[in-house]
Amino acid sequence: MPEQIQLPRTLNEYYDRARESMSPQNRAYFLAGAGDGRTMSANESAFDHVSITPRMLRDLGGGSTETHLLGQRLASPFLIAPFAYHRLLDAAGEVATATGSQAQSIKMILSAQSSVDINTVRSAGDDCDWFQLYWMGSRQTTIELAQMAVAAGFGTLVLTVDAPVQGVRDREIEAGFELPHDVSAVNLARFSRPRFAPLEGTQSIVFDRIAHTLPTWDDVAWLIAQVQVPVLLKGILHPDDAARAQSIGAAGVVVSNHGGRVLDRAPATLDVLPAIVEKVGPDYPVLMDGGIRRGVDIFVALAMGAKAVLIGRPIVCGLAVAGDLGVSHVLRLLRDEFEVAMLLSGCATIDDIRRDMVHLKL
Ligand SMILES: Cc1cc2nc3c(=O)[nH]c(=O)nc-3n(C[C@H](O)[C@H](O)[C@H](O)COP(=O)(O)O)c2cc1C
Structure with missing residues (x-):
């Protein structure tokens, strides 16, 4: 008989159980932010400053959480963010996450730093059909990675632009985080990455070695023109950058600061979201992430x-506590909480959730 897992009952219990069960190294890698963790905390606390004014006695019959994005149907307006190395948390890694997402019909974005083969993950769940990539140091290598994802059946690409170098990860350094020898970014192994000559004297690692391999808007415009599938840019925080993404043909943007893992002191994503939407207009797909811990935060x-x-x-x-079941259960709890928030606010459809229902508290 397989051991019976007593699943946490609430989202907060998942947090507590995950924190307790993880090794100090994994806790530093997965749950901490860059630097002093200010941006990571700001993402969460931005939600504390918003209240919702609910409406009563509306007819909510026939309502649903369904929405459409880039011509694709979403059962609920949220997706699993791309994150690296799921096999650090569960032996089945990204396959477990894809199975959990499939169980709830929620889309999953597979990270370029997946620790399981891209084709294996793709066939584990129909809903895992978005792929996140990084710039790979040159146009040639980046397009090869994009083409590999499209050939594997990923129909939407998300290019992450906010992490050209890793943030300052004090917590990981203090905990001595290192990848074990059997966990790696297996899908990137066959691509050539820029090799850097040893530093001499007072040379700068960022400016003398890395900077010339980083992409510019021209490179990203080129990539978007090369691929036949929609490309979203993830990591946008300024309205003008969102407008630039729109003008070069990006299918949308993800307002994100990488969960506070890169520039510590970047603004909370919720705080910059309204100005970005204002700039690009209500019809352009603007997604966001960072600090969403409950269904009501999605609202x-x-x-x-x-x-x-x-x-x-x-x-x-969810993955750390109970593998695929934990992922599925966390998605279910988020969806249930989101539905309750809709119902209690008097919203039958996603379109009913409007700006004038929320207020900023000082
Ligand atoms: C451990 C970890 C690894 C991540 N790896 C990636 C990655 O490989 N690619 C990427 O675009 N974003 C990555 N992210 C950022 C997430 O996609 C997302 O932006 C962030 O987690 C959202 O904030 P939240 O954790 O507060 O929900 C990672 C985040 C975490 C926590």
Whole structure:
């Protein structure tokens, strides 16, 4: 008989159980932020400053959480954010996450730093058909990675632009985090990456070695023109950058600061979201992530103008506590909470969730 797992009952219990059960190294890698963790905390606390004014006695019959994004149907307006190395948390790794997402019909974005082969993950779940990639140091290598994902059946690409170098990860350094020898970014192994000559004297690692391999808007415009599938840019925080993404043909943007893992002191995503939506207009797909811990937070992000949101660490916790079952259960709890928030606010459909229902508290 397989051991019976007593699943946590609430999202907060998932957090507590995950935190307790993880090794100090995994806790530092998955749950901490860059630097002093200010941006990571700001993402969460931004939601504390928003209240929702509910409406009563509306007819909610026939309502649903369904929405459409880039011509695709979403059962609920949230997706699993791309995050690296799921096999650090569960032996089946990204396959477990894809199985859990499939069980709830929620889309999963597979990270370029997946620790399981891309084709294996793709066939584990119909809903895992978005792929996140990084710039790979040159146009040639980046397009090869994009083409590999499209050939594997990923119909939407998400290019992450906010992490050209890793943030300052004090917590990981202090905990001595290192990848074990049997966990790696297996899908990137066959691509050539820039090799850097040893530093000499006072040379700078960032400016003398890395900077010339980083992409510019021209490179991203080129990539978008090369591929036949929609490309979203993830990691946008300024309205002008969102407008630039729109003008070069990006299918949408993800307002994100990488969950506070890169520039510590970047603004909370919820705080910058309304100005970005204002700039690009209500019809352009603006997604957001960072700090969403409950279904009611999804409601707030949508009211502030997001078309959908990405969920990171809550999924990390589900996977850490109970593998595919934990992922599925966390998604279910988020969806149930989101539905309750809709019902209690008097919203039958996603379109009913409007800006004038939320207010900023000082
Ligand atoms: C452990 C970890 C690894 C991540 N790896 C990636 C990645 O490989 N690619 C990427 O675009 N974003 C990555 N992210 C950022 C997430 O996609 C997302 O932006 C962030 O987790 C959202 O914030 P939240 O965790 O507060 O929900 C990672 C996040 C975490 C926590």
